Amino acid sequence: MSKGRLEAFSDGVVAILITILVLELRIPRGADWAALRPLLPVFLTYVLSFAFLGIYWNNHHHMLHLADRINGGILWANLHLLFWLSLVPFTTGWMGENYWAALPAAVYGVVLLMAAIAYTILQRAIIAGQGPDSRLAAAIGSDTKGKLSIALYATAISLAFVNQWFSDALYIVVALMWLIPDRRIESRVTE
Amino acid sequence: MSKGRLEAFSDGVVAILITILVLELRIPRGADWAALRPLLPVFLTYVLSFAFLGIYWNNHHHMLHLADRINGGILWANLHLLFWLSLVPFTTGWMGENYWAALPAAVYGVVLLMAAIAYTILQRAIIAGQGPDSRLAAAIGSDTKGKLSIALYATAISLAFVNQWFSDALYIVVALMWLIPDRRIESRVTE
Amino acid sequence: MSKGRLEAFSDGVVAILITILVLELRIPRGADWAALRPLLPVFLTYVLSFAFLGIYWNNHHHMLHLADRINGGILWANLHLLFWLSLVPFTTGWMGENYWAALPAAVYGVVLLMAAIAYTILQRAIIAGQGPDSRLAAAIGSDTKGKLSIALYATAISLAFVNQWFSDALYIVVALMWLIPDRRIESRVTE
Amino acid sequence: MSKGRLEAFSDGVVAILITILVLELRIPRGADWAALRPLLPVFLTYVLSFAFLGIYWNNHHHMLHLADRINGGILWANLHLLFWLSLVPFTTGWMGENYWAALPAAVYGVVLLMAAIAYTILQRAIIAGQGPDSRLAAAIGSDTKGKLSIALYATAISLAFVNQWFSDALYIVVALMWLIPDRRIESRVTE
Numbered sequence: 095m096s097k098g099r100l101e102a103f104s105d106g107v108v109a110i111l112i113t114i115l116v117l118e119l120r121i122p123r124g125a126d127w128a129a130l131r132p133l134l135p136v137f138l139t140y141v142l143s144f145a146f147l148g149i150y151w152n153n154h155h156h157m158l159h160l161a162d163r164i165n166g167g168i169l170w171a172n173l174h175l176l177f178w179l180s181l182v183p184f185t186t187g188w189m190g191e192n193y194w195a196a197l198p199a200a201v202y203g204v205v206l207l208m209a210a211i212a213y214t215i216l217q218r219a220i221i222a223g224q225g226p227d228s229r230l231a232a233a234i235g236s237d238t239k240g241k242l243s244i245a246l247y248a249t250a251i252s253l254a255f256v257n258q259w260f261s262d263a264l265y266i267v268v269a270l271m272w273l274i275p276d277r278r279i280e281s282r283v284t285e
Numbered sequence: 286m287s288k289g290r291l292e293a294f295s296d297g298v299v300a301i302l303i304t305i306l307v308l309e310l311r312i313p314r315g316a317d318w319a320a321l322r323p324l325l326p327v328f329l330t331y332v333l334s335f336a337f338l339g340i341y342w343n344n345h346h347h348m349l350h351l352a353d354r355i356n357g358g359i360l361w362a363n364l365h366l367l368f369w370l371s372l373v374p375f376t377t378g379w380m381g382e383n384y385w386a387a388l389p390a391a392v393y394g395v396v397l398l399m400a401a402i403a404y405t406i407l408q409r410a411i412i413a414g415q416g417p418d419s420r421l422a423a424a425i426g427s428d429t430k431g432k433l434s435i436a437l438y439a440t441a442i443s444l445a446f447v448n449q450w451f452s453d454a455l456y457i458v459v460a461l462m463w464l465i466p467d468r469r470i471e472s473r474v475t476e
Numbered sequence: 477m478s479k480g481r482l483e484a485f486s487d488g489v490v491a492i493l494i495t496i497l498v499l500e501l502r503i504p505r506g507a508d509w510a511a512l513r514p515l516l517p518v519f520l521t522y523v524l525s526f527a528f529l530g531i532y533w534n535n536h537h538h539m540l541h542l543a544d545r546i547n548g549g550i551l552w553a554n555l556h557l558l559f560w561l562s563l564v565p566f567t568t569g570w571m572g573e574n575y576w577a578a579l580p581a582a583v584y585g586v587v588l589l590m591a592a593i594a595y596t597i598l599q600r601a602i603i604a605g606q607g608p609d610s611r612l613a614a615a616i617g618s619d620t621k622g623k624l625s626i627a628l629y630a631t632a633i634s635l636a637f638v639n640q641w642f643s644d645a646l647y648i649v650v651a652l653m654w655l656i657p658d659r660r661i662e663s664r665v666t667e
Numbered sequence: 668m669s670k671g672r673l674e675a676f677s678d679g680v681v682a683i684l685i686t687i688l689v690l691e692l693r694i695p696r697g698a699d700w701a702a703l704r705p706l707l708p709v710f711l712t713y714v715l716s717f718a719f720l721g722i723y724w725n726n727h728h729h730m731l732h733l734a735d736r737i738n739g740g741i742l743w744a745n746l747h748l749l750f751w752l753s754l755v756p757f758t759t760g761w762m763g764e765n766y767w768a769a770l771p772a773a774v775y776g777v778v779l780l781m782a783a784i785a786y787t788i789l790q791r792a793i794i795a796g797q798g799p800d801s802r803l804a805a806a807i808g809s810d811t812k813g814k815l816s817i818a819l820y821a822t823a824i825s826l827a828f829v830n831q832w833f834s835d836a837l838y839i840v841v842a843l844m845w846l847i848p849d850r851r852i853e854s855r856v857t858e
Contacts, residue, residue, distance in 0.1 A: 096350075099292060099296065101672060102293065102675065103296045103300055103342065105672065105675055105676045106297055106300030106301070106679055107300045107303060107304055108676075109676055109679030109683060110300060110305075110679070110683055112753065113680055113683040113687065113753060114307075114308070114683075114687065115753070116687075116754065116756055116757055117690070117756075119754075121757065121761050121764060122761065124765075125761075125769075125770055125771050126770055127770065130770070141750075144753070148743075148746040151676065151746075152742055152743075152746075155742075159669075169346075170339075170343075173342075177332075177335055180303065180306070180335070181307065183307055184307055184310045187312040188316075191312060192315075195316030195317075197316055197321070273743070290483060290537060294487045294533065297491030297492070298494060298495055301491060301492055301495040301683075302495055305495065305499070308499070360534055361534075364530040364533075364534075367494070368523075371495060371498050372501075374498055375498055375501045379503050379504065379507075383507035387507075388507055388509065388512070392512075478732075481678065484678055485681075485724065488679055488682030488683070489685060489686055492682060492683055492687075493686055496687065499690070500694075551725055552721075552846070555721040559717055562685065562686060562688070562717070565689055565690075566689055569694040570694050570695065570698075573694060574697075574698035577698030577699075578698075579698055579699055
């Protein structure tokens with residue numbers, strides 16, 4: 095099975111998701127600052143979601159670099175990841191339009207959490223296919239960043255019902271934490 | 286004619302279809318559970334359609350692996366398949382928004398049935414191009430799963446007018462039946 | 477300059493156009509036959525536009541096969557073609573929703589006519605880059621089919637103001653005329 | 668890291684942006700000239716945005732031709748460029764629907780300005796990765812056209828509040844200035 099076609103399909107889906115996000119930025123009725131102002135929370139959510147999808151594309155790119163073989167399990171684990179990512183435009187729009195409400199902020203986090211779990215499953219499927227000398231397993235090590243993200247998302251989801259700003263802050267922390275591509279893998283690739 | 290460009294075009298179309306599906310998940314007006322609840326049937330239909338498009342991409346991927354030559358007939362048979370798949374976002378939205386109505390459930394099945402028939406036609410066009418020693422024909426054998434799917438879709442369409450849940454159950458059965466990539470072809474490829 | 481990236485970009489644009497066409501099929505309010513019936517003209521226009529975009533993809537595919545070099549002029553001629561094709565979802569939706577009106581049917585034809593002219597310009601740009609021994613020029617010959625299409629589109633545009641059915645019939649005639657990929661080029665490629 | 672996948676992802680995003688632009692051309696209610704006329708400003712803005720996205724794709728294509736290595740910084744600089752380009756459909760729709768208003772014309776320019784700055788940052792990231800003998804640096808020289816564009820965009824943004832036509836004229840000037848692919852790079856590639 096060809097890794098190239100898996101990469102191309104995933105890139106296609108992420109490219110479309112990152113682009114149709116903009117359709118959530120509804121064109122305002124008026125043409126003055128007053129018409130633009132209500133768009134600000136949607137725009138900020140848009141920036142955050144754009145960053146998350148960019149991070150996933152980036153890390154997916156690095157991870158597949160270290161994959162040797164693609165099997166049926168990897169194909170499905172990849173589609174499972176794409177499924178959760180495909181919900182990002184919806185949660186972006188809902189959180190953007192209800193910026194001070196708890197539930198949309200929590201649901202936004204649930205989709206990010208499920209995507210992070212799906213990413214971990216995909217990682218394990220690739221490692222399982224590579225056997226004990228897996229290059230990817232060596233590159234990832236204890237995957238502290240991955241586990242920390244999942245813990246932070248779970249915290250953010252619960253905190254949304256206390257105060258939505260806690261959740262937002264945590265989402266931004268996770269995004270910043272990942273904005274640098276995975277050096278562990280990058281250094282392996284260079285070797 | 287290049288197989289690569291046919292694969293890339295098909296992947297592009299399926300990637301876009303699987304992604305614009307999410308546009309059918311309309312952002313609810315409110316921000317509480319009550320606002321989210323009416324979305325549940327649309328979401329479940331979304332999951333089902335995502336699975337079907339994922340299955341088609343997966344099997345299309347496997348099938349083209351065993352194709353040697355691409356001719357005009359194969360190009361058109363492929364576009365014919367993409368045509369029926371392109372209607373999935375529409376039927377998903379319509380069934381999702383009218384979850385207890387017979388006609389949308391039946392039309393959902395008609396599009397799946399036509400896509401399954403188009404897939405079979407594409408399969409035959411590839412086999413016809415390969416001649417008597419077709420690797421694809423050998424891999425597919427009697428195509429029991431393909432024929433069974435078509436029979437199940439036809440049954441589901443009629444049952445929609447009795448009770449829509451029968452149809453839904455059958456659609457799920459067909460999806461589960463295919464969720465494993467075609468082992469027959471996979472083993473051939475490995476050989 | 478790489479032909480591959482030009483092909484990939486064009487395929488991407490056409491794949492997206494052929495897919496977002498379906499967004500013009502608005503989900504009906506009701507769930508019975510009465511709700512579905514008004515969609516019929518939009519659906520038929522959808523089928524026609526799908527066929528036209530499929531034909532363009534197909535012939536574009538064949539034409540670029542015979543292109544040796546890509547230069548700046550070819551890049552822009554290609555973008556010019558994509559521009560006119562990009563208007564097809566708009567004209568499809570407008571004609572579909574106003575099926576018995578003259579102007580939408582004429583505008584539908586104008587976009588097809590401009591796309592056909594843009595295709596001819598692209599063809600000439602490729603031939604000009606190849607010089608006197610152009611393989612594409614030899615394959616195309618006098619380009620009767622191309623010239624005839626342009627004449628038929630022009631006729632259909634004027635006839636739309638007499639009776640829209642004449643235009644529709646002519647659009648279908650042109651589509652059928654092209655549904656077979658360009659044998660002249662195909663035979664050249666095989667040689 | 669593979670340049671191919673970066674190019675494919677960027678091409679995908681630009682192809683989708685250039686295509687979903689057409690969704691801003693809302694289908695008019697009526698079917699006569701009166702219904703079509705209000706679309707004219709949206710259509711003209713559409714043509715302008717299509718040209719800008721085409722220019723970016725074209726120049727991006729040329730620039731990456733001269734890139735040797737892709738590193739993490741280049742990936743993020745590229746995503747940053749795509750972010751600003753992703754806002755073009757929104758600003759196109761807003762300016763198109765409010766054609767005689769100052770603010771939408773200024774915001775249209777702000778997005779173009781930020782995209783131009785992002786392009787320059789990407790250029791520098793590639794040059795930095797290539798070291799003192801950078802082929803791209805040699806090809807670009809003093810980058811007069813790039814600097815002039817940024818100055819013209821800044822002027823156009825301020826002039827929008829005087830008279831929107833000044834801004835429009837400047838946007839068209841910049842587009843025309845770039846409609847020819849970068850000869851400096853093209854000649855380097857040929858060498």
